[in-house]
Amino acid sequence: MIEILARKGKAARVKKGQTVKVINSKGQQVVDTWAFNAADLREFMSMEHSRVAIGRIIPGVGDTLVTNKRRPILTVVEDTSGGIHDTLFAACDRWRYEALGCAEYHDNCTDNLAAGLAALGLEPPETPAPLNLFMNIPVVHGNRVEVRPPISTAGSYVALRAEMDCIVAFSACPQDLLPINGLAMQPTEAHFELLG
């Protein structure tokens, strides 16, 4: 069991056929998730290509997320979290927190992705739109997006099977100014486990 520290990022190498179980340890923590082709980081899981592939904005069990070359990279094989995730919102970044009034540096998912990959000696070619696990951003009346607290509970998880050798990266989203990570607005740690 590998910890994703509260407000921080973590990455790992995953072999084709292995499953990554992403655990919402405390229940209200959004986990921004990325996956890159281990052989070429310029190929990565893409939300805009995946929405076309799966015909939905929220992937469910059995759905295969694809790369920017439309190749399978991760399949959702289990989900005990209630099935609410987000593919619409960018990872938070310094500019997001500056706009929200932060004068000082604020941890953010974009820097967490870079730090997670740096710990493996790698550099992201860009910050792809993440799969925001457990994040609750409903599309209301077919257009408006709302920011709501997660519906997931402590210990619930999503299991993702790797369809190619890849680097997965996670960020325990440090958003504490909006109820992205629950009404308490208290970012917590999360965990992941490699199986198989």
Place this chain on the structure above:
Amino acid sequence: MIEILARKGKAARVKKGQTVKVINSKGQQVVDTWAFNAADLREFMSMEHSRVAIGRIIPGVGDTLVTNKRRPILTVVEDTSGGIHDTLFAACDRWRYEALGCAEYHDNCTDNLAAGLAALGLEPPETPAPLNLFMNIPVVHGNRVEVRPPISTAGSYVALRAEMDCIVAFSACPQDLLPINGLAMQPTEAHFELLG
């Protein structure tokens, strides 16, 4: 009035304060639209950042689209097309048409972006998710996405004001295997005009 040839791409330099009028000349043609900071092409209009900024998946009159640095780049100032556009789907590319069964090369919006910029002596740093003007991809029951023909009519248009000096690029989407460009599945030309 500048023509975007059927199935092809075209780009232009736009000064801050100028308005680009994108005209659906025949009425059923989707126009994939990009905008890049003229001073640094690595900063570009981003759908995942814009959805956060405007709180909607479809921009309307008065909405300002932002870059991957969350800075204003284009504002919708007028829209006579019925207001249906898409921010969810990736630009089509060779892999999309291969998956749809094309054995031969098929024109595609990704290559059209590159060709449009190449004509200005520029190269896109990547293919950002486009603003798919006139494209009708409703989100049904908050999750499922459907491919429907445009609701726009001949001569209808969207006017976009540049909030910084930028390069705008357009592709008259060559999709002729799905009713993206109308039930006739006949891609046509479109036009744009620089005002002010």
